[in-house]
Amino acid sequence: MLTNIRIVLVQTYHPGNIGASARAMKTMGIDDLVLVTPRRFPDPEATRLAAGAQDLVEGARVVESLTEAVADCVMVVGASARLRSLPLPHFDEPEVMARELVSHAGHDRVALVFGRERFGLTNDEIRCCSHQVSIPANPDYGILNLSQAVQVLAYETFKAWRQRPQSGDSPISPAAERMPTRQQIDHFHAHLGRVMRQSGFLTQPHARTEAHLHALFARAQPSRRELSLLRGLLASLERDSTAQ
Amino acid sequence: MLTNIRIVLVQTYHPGNIGASARAMKTMGIDDLVLVTPRRFPDPEATRLAAGAQDLVEGARVVESLTEAVADCVMVVGASARLRSLPLPHFDEPEVMARELVSHAGHDRVALVFGRERFGLTNDEIRCCSHQVSIPANPDYGILNLSQAVQVLAYETFKAWRQRPQSGDSPISPAAERMPTRQQIDHFHAHLGRVMRQSGFLTQPHARTEAHLHALFARAQPSRRELSLLRGLLASLERDSTAQ
16 A cells, blocks of 8 residues: 555564564555564564564565665654664654655655664664654653554554545646655765865764765755756865866 | 543453554554453563554453443443444544544543454444444455454544644534433433333333334434433333323
8 A cells, every 4th residue: 555665663672563563554554574684584473473564574574784775765754762873854643754764755755664663773773864753752761662663653644645636636746846765875975985085174084074075965855956967066075186 | 642532452362463553553552451351361462562562452451241331421432344234433544433433522532442353343342332334445355354444433532632723723612512421322222211111112122122212313413411311311211101
C-alpha cells in the first residue's frame, strides 16, 4: 500500500522485536523492511512475534551497514530519543514528520531508521540520516519499546498517507524540488572533502570540521538541482586550484 | 501526569501483553490500569515485559466485571476492530476520540477499554461503553497486537493532552454539560425497564428492545442534567400509572 517507504532496524538485539516490528508495519500498510546486522536472525522469536506478518520477516533484506540500507533514499529519518552532538533538522512531532515523509515518498524512496534497544544510533549512523524525529513522551519514563516506536511512527505515516492531498489538488513537485539520494549526498561530501584538502584548508583529516559542514548543508536541505550546482562549483574550484 | 484517564484490559490471555501495555501507558503519562478477570495474573511475563513500568503492574486493580471497572467513568471508549450489531457513537479517527476523551478527563473519569486478543469485546461489554473507536489500518491485515493498540491510543491521548486548550483560553464547561457516570446510566436503564414493564409495553424481558433503546439514548449523549430530567419523567410516569 505505502510504496517507497522503508523501515530500517539497526543491530536489533531481541529477535522478537524484529517480528513485532514487522507486524506493526504491516498493519499500517508498509512492507519494505531492512535489517542492518541484526544480532540473531533468522530466529523463531522473530517468526513468532510477527504473527501474520511472516512474509515481511522472510522478505527482509539484511545488509552490513546503514549506508547500504538507505543509499537510494532521499529522506532518512532517524528515530532517536537522545540528543546528539551534531543536531540534524529535527521533528518533535511525529505527525509533522509523517506528512513530509509521505510527500517525498510520492516520488522517491524514504526511510525511517530505528536504532538499538539500549543504545539507539551511533553518531556515524546519525550522519546517514537527513532528519531526526522524537516521540513526545513522559519525561519521567519516555523510552518506548522498539516495536512500539515502530508502531507509533508507522501509524502516523499511514495517517499522513490517508490524508495526503490527492494528485488533482496540487501540482506535481517539479524535478527541481526533488531531493538527492543519500548516495548523492555522500558523493558531494567526498567531493567537498577533496577540495578542502586540495586547497590546504584542511591539512589533515578533520572529522569534526567536516561533520559540522555536512550538518550545515543538511540544514539547507539542497534539492537535487542545488546539489548539482554545488558540485559544479566544487569542480571549478578543483580545476582552478590545479591550474595554479 | 494524565489524571482521570484509565486503561482497562478485559480478560487478557497473554500476561506479556499486560506488561507491555503497562509500559506503553507509562511512556504516555497514564498510570491507572484495571484488569477484568485476566487469565493469568500476577505472572513473571507481565513483570518482564513491563520493563520500567512494574509499578503500574503491581498497582493494577483486578475486578470481576467491566461494569465494575468503569462504574465511575463518564466516557468509556471501547477499542474494537470489529463492528457490532448495536453500533455506539463511533470514532474512526483516534485523534478525534482523544480530544474528546481529554476534554472530559478535565472534570471526570474516563476509560479506554481493550478486549481479548482474539475475540475483542462481547456485546454485553460493548453495552458498558459510551463510544467505540477503531484504529485505521491496512484492510488486508489490520489487527494490531493488544499492547500496540494501547500504545497508539495512549500516544494520541497524550498528544491531545499536550495540545489541550489551557484553562485560560476557554470557559470551564458548565455543570450542565458534564456527563453522567456509567453507574448513573445503568440506574436510568433499570428505571426505564421498570417503567416499560409496569406500563405493559414490555410484557416480558425483551433484551433486544431494551438494548436498542439504550443505544438510542447513548447516541443522544444525555448530560447529567438531562438524565435527571429523564429520571424525573420516568418517576412521574410511574406515579401516574400506579395511581390508575
